[in-house]
Amino acid sequence: MRYTPNPSPVVDEMLQTLGLTSLEELFQDIKPELQLKEGLNLPAGLSEMELRRLLKNLAAQNLNTDDYPSFLGAGAYDHYLPAALEQLLLRSEFYTAYTPYQPEISQGILQSIFEYQTMICQLTGMDVANASLYDGGSALAEACNLACVNSKGKKKVVISDTVHPEYLEILKTYSLSGRLEVVVVPGRDGIADTTGMLAAIDHETAGAVMQQPNFYGLLEDAAPVEKAVHDQKALFIMAVEPISLALLKSPAEWGADLVVGEGQPLGSSLSFGGPYLGFMAARKNLMRKIPGRIVGQTSDLDGKRAYVLTLQAREQHIRRELAASNICSNEALCALAASMYLTFVGEQGLKEIATRCHHLARYAEQEFQKVGMELKYKQPYFCEFALKVKDPAAANRKLLANGIIGGYELDDALLLAFTEKRTKTEIDQLVAVLGGK
Amino acid sequence: MPKLIFEKNVPGSNSFSLPPGQIPNPAISKTIPAQFLRQEALNLPEISEVEAVRHFTELSTRAYGVDNGFYPLGSCTMKYNPKINEWAARLPGFAGIHPYQPEDTVQGALQLYYEMQEMLAEITGMDGFSLQPAAGAHGELAGVMIIKAYHQQRQDAKRTKIMVPDSAHGTNPASANVVGFEVIEVKSNQRGLVDLEDLRSKMTDEVAGLMLTNPNTLGLFEEDIQEIATIVHEAGGLLYYDGANLNGIMGVARPGDMGFDVIHVNLHKTFGTPHGGGGPGSGPVGVKAQLLDFLPKPITVKQGEEYRFNYDLPLSIGKVKNFYGNFGVIVKAYAYIKALGAEGLKEAGQHAVLNANYLRHQLRDDYHIPLDRLCKHEFIINSKKQAENGVTTLSIAKRLIDYGNHPPTIYFPLIVSEAMMIEPTETESKERLDEFVQTMRTIAREAAENPELVSQAPHKAVIKRVDEVTAARKPVVKWEAGVKI
Ligand SMILES: Cc1ncc(COP(=O)(O)O)c(C=O)c1O
Numbered sequence: 001m002r003y004t005p006n007p008s009p010v011v012d013e014m015l016q017t018l019g020l021t022s023l024e025e026l027f028q029d030i031k032p033e034l035q036l037k038e039g040l041n042l043p044a045g046l047s048e049m050e051l052r053r054l055l056k057n058l059a060a061q062n063l064n065t066d067d068y069p070s071f072l073g074a075g076a077y078d079h080y081l082p083a084a085l086e087q088l089l090l091r092s093e094f095y096t097a098y099t100p101y102q103p104e105i106s107q108g109i110l111q112s113i114f115e116y117q118t119m120i121c122q123l124t125g126m127d128v129a130n131a132s133l134y135d136g137g138s139a140l141a142e143a144c145n146l147a148c149v150n151s152k153g154k155k156k157v158v159i160s161d162t163v164h165p166e167y168l169e170i171l172k173t174y175s176l177s178g179r180l181e182v183v184v185v186p187g188r189d190g191i192a193d194t195t196g197m198l199a200a201i202d203h204e205t206a207g208a209v210m211q212q213p214n215f216y217g218l219l220e221d222a223a224p225v226e227k228a229v230h231d232q233k234a235l236f237i238m239a240v241e242p243i244s245l246a247l248l249k250s251p252a253e254w255g256a257d258l259v260v261g262e263g264q265p266l267g268s269s270l271s272f273g274g275p276y277l278g279f280m281a282a283r284k285n286l287m288r289k290i291p292g293r294i295v296g297q298t299s300d301l302d303g304k305r306a307y308v309l310t311l312q313a314r315e316q317h318i319r320r321e322l323a324a325s326n327i328c329s330n331e332a333l334c335a336l337a338a339s340m341y342l343t344f345v346g347e348q349g350l351k352e353i354a355t356r357c358h359h360l361a362r363y364a365e366q367e368f369q370k371v372g373m374e375l376k377y378k379q380p381y382f383c384e385f386a387l388k389v390k391d392p393a394a395a396n397r398k399l400l401a402n403g404i405i406g407g408y409e410l411d412d413a414l415l416l417a418f419t420e421k422r423t424k425t426e427i428d429q430l431v432a433v434l435g436g437k
Numbered sequence: 438m439p440k441l442i443f444e445k446n447v448p449g450s451n452s453f454s455l456p457p458g459q460i461p462n463p464a465i466s467k468t469i470p471a472q473f474l475r476q477e478a479l480n481l482p483e484i485s486e487v488e489a490v491r492h493f494t495e496l497s498t499r500a501y502g503v504d505n506g507f508y509p510l511g512s513c514t515m516k517y518n519p520k521i522n523e524w525a526a527r528l529p530g531f532a533g534i535h536p537y538q539p540e541d542t543v544q545g546a547l548q549l550y551y552e553m554q555e556m557l558a559e560i561t562g563m564d565g566f567s568l569q570p571a572a573g574a575h576g577e578l579a580g581v582m583i584i585k586a587y588h589q590q591r592q593d594a595k596r597t598k599i600m601v602p603d604s605a606h607g608t609n610p611a612s613a614n615v616v617g618f619e620v621i622e623v624k625s626n627q628r629g630l631v632d633l634e635d636l637r638s639k640m641t642d643e644v645a646g647l648m649l650t651n652p653n654t655l656g657l658f659e660e661d662i663q664e665i666a667t668i669v670h671e672a673g674g675l676l677y678y679d680g681a682n683l684n685g686i687m688g689v690a691r692p693g694d695m696g697f698d699v700i701h702v703n704l705h706k707t708f709g710t711p712h713g714g715g716g717p718g719s720g721p722v723g724v725k726a727q728l729l730d731f732l733p734k735p736i737t738v739k740q741g742e743e744y745r746f747n748y749d750l751p752l753s754i755g756k757v758k759n760f761y762g763n764f765g766v767i768v769k770a771y772a773y774i775k776a777l778g779a780e781g782l783k784e785a786g787q788h789a790v791l792n793a794n795y796l797r798h799q800l801r802d803d804y805h806i807p808l809d810r811l812c813k814h815e816f817i818i819n820s821k822k823q824a825e826n827g828v829t830t831l832s833i834a835k836r837l838i839d840y841g842n843h844p845p846t847i848y849f850p851l852i853v854s855e856a857m858m859i860e861p862t863e864t865e866s867k868e869r870l871d872e873f874v875q876t877m878r879t880i881a882r883e884a885a886e887n888p889e890l891v892s893q894a895p896h897k898a899v900i901k902r903v904d905e906v907t908a909a910r911k912p913v914v915k916w917e918a919g920v921k922i
Contacts, residue, residue, distance in 0.1 A: 001776035003517050003709070004788045005866040011788070014795045014867060023787040026794060027689050029658045029811055034690050041559055045778030048521055055772060059530025061545030063538065066529040072537050075759060082453070084486055086527075088493045096502030096518050098510055099715035101846075104898035105838050108499030109714045115442050118915040122480050128914045131715065134571035137759040145615070166759045173733070173755035176582050177617035219473045247465055250477050262759070271526070272546050273536030273760025274571070275717030287912060293715065298908035301901040305438045310908040316574070317849070321601075321610035321620035328608050329572040329705065333713030343442055343489045346451030347481035355465060356455055362468055363460040380469055396539065408537050424459040 001048055063405065065270060069426040070405035073384045073417020074215070075136065075164050076273060077265045079243070079353070080421050082344040085267055085337060095333055099293070103308045104300075110307035113295040113332070116339040123245045124259045125252025126281035130292035132335040133278030133327060136262025137170040140209065140239050142291050142325055143260045143280065144171060147207030147235040148180055149324045150289060154206040154234070155181040158225075160192035162214040163239065190216045190377030190386065194224045201228045207235040207258075212251075213244060216415065217361075217384025218377060226255040235286075242266050242279070242338075244382045246347075246354040251281075258282045258290075267341030268334050277334035288314060291325030353420045357383035360418035364427045371435030376413040386413040387434070395434055402433045439495050442482050443916045450485040480918060499899050500714065501843055507865065507873055509796075511815045511846035511858025512606065512654060514684050514706035516785075519776065522710070522769035531768050536760040540745045546764065547744030550737040553721075553771050560774075560782065561683070561700055562693020563723035567732040568762040573681055575757065576701025576720030577612035577648070582754040583699050583724060583731040584646045584675050585616055590731075590752060593673070596645035600674075602631055604655060604850045609648045609679060618645060625852055629655040629808045636668055646675040646699075651692065652685040652813035654850040656793065656858070666696025675699060675728075683707045684862070685790060685813030688783025698725050708770035719766040733757045788863035789814040792870060796861055799874040803881035807853055815860035817853050823884040828891050830855040833880055835902065836894035840876045 006014070015021060027035065046054065065078050072078070089095065093108065100106030100113075113131045120129035133139040144157045161168065161184050171182045185196040192210060201208055208229040210222045222238065229236045238256040240248075243265045251259040263277030264270075282290050288311060296310030316323040345353060361383045365375060368387060376386040387407070389395045392414050396406035404426070407414035414434075418427075466474065484492070502508070508515035526532060534543055554566040570576040581599065588596045599613035600621045610620045621639055626632040630653070647669045651659045659665065669676050678692040678700035684707045692700050704710050705718035712718070724732060734753045735746035746761070777785060790813050797806060797816045805821035820830040834844035834857065846858040861870060884891050895901070 001519070001521075002781050002784065003519060003777075004784055004863045006788060006791075010867050011791065014791055018791075018794055018798055023791060026787065026790045026811065027686075029660055029813075030686065030690050031660070031663070034662070034694055036689060036691065036694075040688055040779040040782060042556060042774070042779040042782070045781040046775050048776070051521060051772060051776050052524075054775060055525040055528065055768075056530075058545040058549050059525075059528040061543075061548070062530040062534045063542040064529045064533035065535060066533045070535055070538075072535040074537055076536055078535065084490050088490065088497075090523065091494070091497040092504035092518075093497040093500040093502045095523075095711045095713050096504045097500050097714040098508070098513050098515060098712045098843075100500075101510075102834065102838065102844055103903050104835065104895045104900055105501045105843060106499075106714075107899055108496035111439070111441070111499070112493070112496050112714075114914075114916070118441075118443065119481060121915045125477050128912075134575060134717075135759045138571070138575070138757065164759075166756060169756040170758065173582065173757055176585060176754060177615060179617055219469070221472065223472075245475070246479065247469070247475060249473055249475050253475065253477055269527075269532040269765070270535050271532050272534045272543065272764040274758070274763040275719075275765050276759065287914070294912075294914055296908040297913040298904045300903050304900055306900045306903045308903045308905055308908050310905070310912060310914070313909070315607070316611035317607035319611070320607050321614045323607070323611040323614065326574045326578060326608050326611035326615050327572075328574045328606075329712070329716040329718045331571075331713075331717045332715030333711075334717060336714065339442070340489075340493060342481055343484060343492070344451075344486065345453045346483045347479050348483065349451060349453035350479070350481060352453075352455055355462070356458055358465065358468065359458060359460055359462050362463075380473060382469075400539070400542070405535065405538060405542070420455055423456075427460075 001045060068403055068405045069422060071407050071416040071430060072405055074408035074415055075262060076270055077417060077419055078270060078421055079265050079419050081267060081269060084344055085340045088340060089337055094336060100309065103306060107307060110295050112336050112339060114297060114307050116335045117295060119339050119342050120279050120281050123242055124281045125250035126259055127284040128287045129279065129281040130290055130294050132330040132332060133280055133292055134331060135276040135278045136239065136260065137167040139260035139278030139280050140167050141170050141174040143237045143258050144180055144207060145324065146258065146289055147237060151206035151234060154204055155179060156183055156205045157207045157209065158183045158185060158197055158200045158205055159209040160185050160187050160197060162187035162190065162192050162216060163209060163211040164215045189379065190218050191379055192220050197225050198228045201232055203232055205232050205234045207237050209237045209239065211239040213241060213382045216377060216386050217381045218379040219381065222254045243354050246350040258286060263334065263338050267337035275331055275334055277331045277338055292327050292330055356420040357418055360422050360427060361385060364418060367427060367431040371431060373435055384415060384417040386410055386415050388413050399433055404430060404433065441916050442492055445484050445488060445492065446482045448483050451483045506841055507869055508843040509845045509859045509861050510843060511860040512681055514860060514862055516709055516862040517864035518709055518711040519773060522772045525772050526765045526768045544744055547737055549768065549771050551739050551744050553767055554737060556774050557702060557721055557723060561702065561723055562691030563700060564726040565729045565732060566721050566723040567736055568721045568767055569733040569758050570701065570720040570722055571758055571763050572716060572718040573701060573703045573720045574608040574612060576722045577608055577679065578615060579722045579733050579754065579757050580677055580699040580701050581612050581616040583728055584677065586731045586754050587728055588645055595643050598644050600644055600647040604653055604852050605648065605650065606654060629657050630659055630661065631665055633661060633664060640668055640672045642673055644672060644674045646677050648677040648679060650679040650682050652682045655808060655817050656812040656815035657808065658813055662695045681706060682814060684786060687786035689786050698728060704766055704770035709773040710766050710769040717763050717766055719763040785863045792861040792863060792865055796859060796870055800877055803878050815858055818857050818859065819853060819855040826884055826888040828884040828888050830857050832892045832894055836880045836891045838895040839897045842873060842876060
């Protein structure tokens with residue numbers, strides 16, 4: 001396939017206009033020794049029919065959650081995607097557009113971002129949200145960087161190891177800057193060790209982080225850490241899961257200054273881990289410090305309501321080497337998917353989904369108890385828990401042999417997630433396979 | 438003016454429902470302690486499906502994508518996004534796989550990753566790639582971290598500076614800063630290229646590396662690239678390639694053959710994946726052999742007939758992103774490269790350059806072209822001629838909207854005043870280019886005869902120009918019940 005519309009007579013005509021005789025002459029400014037002699041060592045191009053076959057064959061080699069019930073979560077969740085959402089995301093005015101730099105021609109995209117920002121504020125209880133970041137982990141790294149900048153040079157961020165391990169790894173990578181020191185406090189019984197965190201929070205601290213629910217699906221009591229970190233005039237950062245916020249105390253209610261999270265559950269497919277949606281929301285006093293695009297409402301010259309990218313003085317294209325973040329392109333289409341998702345399920349639907357996820361997990365716990373299996377941690381959870389098993393890898397193999405994608409393997413447990421897509425029958429089967437001798 | 442979704446709220450109108458649960462459903466307050474439960478209202482909108490569909494459809498009609506028409510947004514490579522790629526990324530075998538599935542259940546995805554790493558290495562002349570970064574700027578971040586980790590590993594702690602040309606994109610200095618480097622700006626010369634004297638004079642053993650875009654942001658090939666590489670390497674620094682402009686040399690020349698040590702590519706520019714109204718993109722980072730160990734984790738490897746992720750990379754800068762990068766975007770770019778093949782990629786690069794030079798030639802009589810010579814995939818014009826009548830670049834851009842075009846990139850690069858950066862890409866036909874030329878000529882004539890008409894453009898868009906000052910001074914960044922603006 002070629003997507004170049006000019007056939008060779010037209011190319012010749014254009015070359016002639018330029019006073020040239022060959023395409024090669026267009027590259028005279030590149031020294032011959034720098035030019036490829038043999039061409040690229042890649043196969044010849046494919047027709048669309050061949051390409052379709054190739055891709056279909058590759059896709060067919062992957063077990064997928066359409067065909068196999070899956071109990072994997074651990075930061076990526078198999079929620080139902082409304083058909084209307086999938087169709088609307090294929091409107092090419094949305095997906096083939098660039099960042100809305102020119103407001104007069106991009107009002108639809110700008111308005112959709114404004115609506116998305118509003119919904120993220122509604123979920124989190126915060127005052128301002130940005131237009132998106134890459135994903136949950138990099139969003140947390142941005143939040144920690146912000147805490148350091150905000151504290152005028154303090155470097156220390158205190159975090160529990162009950163936060164998603166990949167988030168911790170990403171933080172560690174970002175700390176290569178030398179401007180961020182991550183102090184990881186080991187958890188206890190699957191939740192943050194508050195005493196340990198309080199001991200680590202001091203006058204050198206720029207911020208502290210709690211994840212809710214945490215990596216093990218458990219609910220954290222954020223209150224003591226919130227108080228301790230605010231006593232030091234540092235930022236309290238929460239990483240949250242958006243669907244759970246239909247039921248769980250909002251970050252605003254916990255007293256968070258800065259909120260991030262993985263927005264994938266809101267309308268993005270699992271897609272082997274990406275593209276996903278990093279969201280960030282903050283209290284008003286941080287509005288001019290948060291990274292990323294922000295859309296604001298204003299009016300046009302006729303006084304009509306209009307939307308535009310705003311507060312750009314924070315951003316790399318204006319501040320260059322003084323910018324606190326380098327983000328440019330974000331995950332706009334995933335943000336659009338999130339606002340569509342919240343619109344199509346609505347407030348009531350979101351509460352029902354969250355409730356169903358929780359109930360399914362409760363049901364599973366009770367069924368596991370009946371066959372003598374127990375949870376690794378006896379703590380309140382939302383829709384995910386660690387089930388004690390002797391050999392998690394073997395348990396997963398057994399599940400797979402029975403047509404079930406199992407859980408995330410911990411040392412002596414399987415982390416199992418329950419979304420509204422799972423059914424009683426599937427859970428009964430899960431329990432039967434794992435509980436069977 | 439369309440209402441906001443929140444202004445269409447009709448309680449009870451949303452009929453979304455779940456299948457019957459067939460399990461006990463005790464009150465949440467019985468199973469989750471009250472201290473964890475939400476009191477605060479949500480206030481999410483309640484709208485019927487049909488009205489919601491109309492809402493988003495209406496929003497889409499107030500947006501403009503490549504499928505709507507000409508989109509010469511310089512530096513962004515707004516080429517056509519093949520439709521088969523959208524189909525591919527949505528196959529259940531791609532869209533429906535969980536990142537933590539056992540590796541033997543995702544061999545197709547891993548094979549695609551492995552081949553993608555190999556193909557990108559061949560196209561760019563590098564020795565290895567990590568597909569982790571989520572966008573161009575994220576690739577820069579990873580790349581600059583690699584440079585830092587490399588010097589640290591050699592215990593060369595004095596290298597605290599990164600050099601960036603004054604024509605660089607804002608993300609370059611910002612990335613260097615975010616990784617903790619001091620930024621030194623290198624001047625461009627009269628010809629729009631890196632000023633070798635300035636580079637030499639600023640080069641010290643404290644420089645960790647130089648970040649360069651080639652073709653540069655003026656659309657010009659850095660002809661002295663080998664000498665630049667020598668200057669940087671002799672001083673012990675590394676050379677970084679911002680791949681935003683790879684389309685201008687694709688299939689013809691490779692950064693790896695020019696002396697670049699670390700590069701990123703933008704799959705959402707060069708490799709035809711859609712920009713999504715601002716993302717998601719994908720910014721794989723590639724390196725030469727001596728830096729392979731520093732790549733962000735994981736890398737896909739092939740062992741016998743099996744593919745798997747390798748996390749065992751002790752010198753790796755670590756993870757920069759959850760899971761494995763933007764897989765769904767990478768599927769589309771993979772399909773693009775497979776469709777074009779070796780010859781097609783080269784042809785794409787050649788036609789991109791042909792189209793840019795053709796436009797430059799045709800616009801020459803009506804617009805000032807500060808560096809009017811052979812360009813690569815894009816070029817810069819400005820409004821110097823129109824300024825005589827008080828018409829600015831901004832106004833010309835807005836007037837283009839009236840004629841059904843997306844404007845070019847404006848006011849970038851910063852070293853050209855009133856710049857308009859025009860990148861037609863290879864997927865535009867001569868007819869389209871000619872139409873654009875006619876439109877630009879018409880606007881030039883209007884600017885001379887009726888400058889007010891241009892200065893007040895757009896006239897036909899859904900809104901007039903917006904009050905950006907008030908937007909920034911009194912920010913309204915979300916809708917609130919009962920608050921009217
Ligand atoms: C020259 C250049 N470098 C870097 C970037 C940043 O890329 P991204 O937006 O994918 O982060 C851009 C994007 O506009 C660019 O044009």
